Amino acid sequence: xxxxxxxxxxxxxxxxxxxxxxxxxxxxxxxxxxxxxxxxxxxxxxxxxxxxxxxxxxxxxxxxxxxxxxxxxxxxxxxxxxxxxxxxxxxxxxxxxxxxxxxxxxxxxxxxxxxxxxxxxxxxxxxxxxxxxxxxxxxxxxxxxxxxxxxxxxxxxxxxxxxxxxxxxxxxxxxxxxxxxxxxxxxxxxxxxxxxxxxxxxxxxxxxxxxxxxxxxxxxxxxxxxxxxxxxxxxxxxxxxxxxxxxxxxxxxxxxxxxxxxxxxxxxxxxxxxxxxxxxxxxxxxxxxxxxxxxxxxxxxxxxxxxxxxxxxxxxxxxxxxxxxxxxxxxxxxxxxxxxxxxxxxxxxxxxxxxxxxxxxxxxxxxxxxxxxxxxxxxxxxxxxxxxxxxxxxxxxxxxxxxxxxxxxxxxxxxxxxxxxxxxxxxxxxxxxxxxxxxxxx
Numbered sequence: 145x146x147x148x149x150x151x152x153x154x155x156x157x158x159x160x161x162x163x164x165x166x167x168x169x170x171x172x173x174x175x176x177x178x179x180x181x182x183x184x185x186x187x188x189x190x191x192x193x194x195x196x197x198x199x200x201x202x203x204x205x206x207x208x209x210x211x212x213x214x215x216x217x218x219x220x221x222x223x224x225x226x227x228x229x230x231x232x233x234x235x236x237x238x239x240x241x242x243x244x245x246x247x248x249x250x251x252x253x254x255x256x257x258x259x260x261x262x263x264x265x266x267x268x269x270x271x272x273x274x275x276x277x278x279x280x281x282x283x284x285x286x287x288x289x290x291x292x293x294x295x296x297x298x299x300x301x302x303x304x305x306x307x308x309x310x311x312x313x314x315x316x317x318x319x320x321x322x323x324x325x326x327x328x329x330x331x332x333x334x335x336x337x338x339x340x341x342x343x344x345x346x347x348x349x350x351x352x353x354x355x356x357x358x359x360x361x362x363x364x365x366x367x368x369x370x371x372x373x374x375x376x377x378x379x380x381x382x383x384x385x386x387x388x389x390x391x392x393x394x395x396x397x398x399x400x401x402x403x404x405x406x407x408x409x410x411x412x413x414x415x416x417x418x419x420x421x422x423x424x425x426x427x428x429x430x431x432x433x434x435x436x437x438x439x440x441x442x443x444x445x446x447x448x449x450x451x452x453x454x455x456x457x458x459x460x461x462x463x464x465x466x467x468x469x470x471x472x473x474x475x476x477x478x479x480x481x482x483x484x485x486x487x488x489x490x491x492x493x494x495x496x497x498x499x500x501x502x503x504x505x506x507x508x509x510x511x512x513x514x515x516x517x518x519x520x521x522x523x524x525x526x527x528x529x530x531x532x533x534x535x536x537x538x539x540x541x542x543x544x545x546x547x548x549x550x551x552x553x554x555x556x557x558x559x560x561x562x563x564x565x566x567x568x569x570x571x572x573x574x575x576x577x578x579x580x581x582x583x584x585x586x
Contacts, residue, residue, distance in 0.1 A: 146362065147361060147362045148176050148177075148327050148360070148361050149173075149174075149175045149358055149359070149360045150175055150176065150177050150178070150179050150323060150324075150358070150359050150360075151167075151171070151173070151175040151179075151356050151358045151359075151371070152320070152341040152342070152344045152356065152359070153166075153180055153344060154344050154354050154356075156182065156183070156184050156219075156343075157180040157182035163354050163355050163356070163372065166355040166356040166370075166371040166372035166373075167356045169356065169372075170356040170357075170358055170371040173358060173371070176211070176323075177211045177212065177213065177323050178212045178213075179212065179214070179215075179319050179320050179341070180319070180344075181214075181215050181216055181316045181342055181343075182215065182216050182217050182218060182221075182229075183215070183218070183219045183220055184216070184219070188561075189439075189563045190558050190559070190560075190561045191219050191220050192220045192222065192290065192436065192561070193287040193438030193561035196558075211308065212307075213298060213308075213311070213322070213323060214309070214311060215293070215298075215311035215314030215315075215319035216312070216316075217310050217311060220290065221311065221312040221313030221314060222252070222253055222288060222290060222312070222313075223252075223312070225312075226251055226252075226310055226311070229249075233247055233308055233585065234247075234585055237585045237586040238586075241586075242585075242586040243586055244585065244586040245308060245584070245585055245586055246304070246305055246306045246307050246582060246583070246584055247306065247307070247308045247582065248301035248304060248306030248308070248580065248581065249301075249309065249310040249311070249582075250293065250297040250301065250309075250578045250579060250581065251312045252291050252293055252311075252313040252314070253288065253289065253290055253312070254289040254290065254435065254577055255289075256283055256284075256286060256289060259283055259289065259569065260280060260283060262569055262570075263278065263279075263280060263283070269435065269565075269567045269568070269569045270432070270569075271567050272566045272568065273566060275567065277567075278565060278567050282439075282564050283437075283564075285564055286437040286438065286564040287561070289437040289565060290312065290313035290435070290437075291312075291313065291577040291578070292313050292399070292434040292436065293311060293312060293313065293315065293318065293399070293578050294314075294315055294318045294399030294431075294433075295321050295325055295334075295398075296574040296575050296578070297578040297580050298314075298318065298319065298322030298323070299322045299325060299326050300575065301580055302322065302323065302326040304580075304582055306582055308585075312578065313436065315398050315399065315434075317338030317339045317396060317398060317403070318338060318398060318399075319338065319342075320334075320337050320338035320341045320342065320359065321334040321335045321337060321338035322334075324337050324338075329362075329363065330363065330425075332403065332404075332423045332424050333361050333362070333363070333364070334361065335396065335398060335403040335423075336366050336403060336405065336408075336420060339386060339396050339405075340359060340366060340368050340382060340385065340386065343388070344356060344357055345357055346385050346388065347368055347377055347381055348370040348372070348376060348377045348378075349377075349378055349380070349381040350374070350375065352374070352375055356371040356372070357370055357371060365420060365421045366420045367413065367417055367418065367419045367420070368382055368418055368420075369416050370416050375416070376415060376416045377416060377417055377418045378412060378418060379418055381418075382410060382418040383408070386408065386420075387405075393405075394406040399432070399434075400427060400428055400574065401425055401426055402425070402426045402428065403423060403425055404424045407424070408420055408421070409421050430570060431570070432569060432570050432571070433568065433569055433574075433577060434566075435565045435566075435568065435569055436563070436565055437564040437565025437567075439562055439564040440559055440560070440561050441561060441562055442480075442516050442559065443514065443516070443520075443521040443559050444521055444525075444556075444558065444559055445512075445526075445554045445555060445556055446512055446513075446554060446557045447526065447528065447529030447530075447549075447551075447555075448509070448511070448529070448549070448550040448551065449509045449511065449547050449548065449550070450506065450507070450508050450509075450549070450550060451506065451507040451508075451509065451546060451547055451548075452505070452506045453546035453547075455537070455546065456535075456546030456547060457503055457504075457506075457507055459537045460486060460489070460503070460507060460509070462535065462537055463532050463535035463546075464484050466531060466532075466534075466535035466536060467482075467528050467529070467530075467531035467532045467535060468482055470527060470528075470531040470534075471527045471528050474527055475523075475524060479515065480513065480514065480520065480521075480524045481512075481513070481514040482511065482513055482525075483511070483512040483513075484511055484512075484528075485512075486503075486508075486509055487507065488504035488507040489504065491510070508550075509547075511525055511528050511529045511532075512525070512557070512560070513526075518556070522554060525554040526553075526554050529549070529554060532547045533545040533546075533547045533549075535547075
């Protein structure tokens, strides 16, 4: 075929409901395939560690009548999330009496014993973003591991004739690139197609999330078009998105190589469409697969306190220190955690906040308490929150307290997790971590 057209309806399928108007416009344009990424580590380590979704199931379900590929199913791409999506497809097929089609899926979870064998065998599991190489101690602290698939399991299932593919944890760009590579398009253009489509309407302007965009690939260029009537894919919006979320704005690494966008040229070929040329692809020597791992820290509760008193605001750190010290006296210095976010001062940026010395006239302190058991976490959080009221600050003569409480109680939250793996591991076969399956449905 002279070109291949793919629509992407959502940059993170399920994280928020997609905008149906632009989606239907995209479907009416008769694309060759619909593809979407359904996951991200932006949501933090909790869903991976807890093996849960960050979004309601209803937001992740849509009836789609053309070939479809989804990667990183259910936010994290764990085995249970893949199974959930496979069941959604089965349920939709049964509910609507769809004609038979072939459903393919693959898994991405990695057994810790496999990673341990790599370490003991002298093949280092190398840290990303200045992390040290993985140790067995850090591996032991990990609750769940997923590997990030490249194009390889998607291409395998396409070669087997699958009409719908549900993927485990996947490189965002690989979901789209696989369809193009399967049809014989060059690696450079295929991976750029994936890069520009991965976040849907993030590559369009004016900004509007969850709108559909269409990408078209030929042997020498990629074009991207906004489907929402009010949006355009411009040179600025497309080039800006190409530089999104990377330390080097021109390099995109995938399992098996690197997309180099240094010499890309961008042309506005119509009001809503930008064409891109000049991308190149550099194959790697061997294949390293990214691993993501999450480990449980403990059970967690959340408390909230409000401050309007100017003197308490001026001494809010002293009030926090007092509450923390009371918790130490109750529980000892170790075995629990208290975290305070002071919104209205530096609740988002912490010590990097440039206006930290100019707090608002009112503050909200969010208190997170973490401990090994639910009961202890609740009491730690209760102590760390309520003792803000009793803080003994210099020059305070009254007994009314300078803190109010949004709620009398503290609230149970999800358990606390932390990232334990952000590493790459060498593999001999790009499919060895991603077992594939297929079945006829309908």
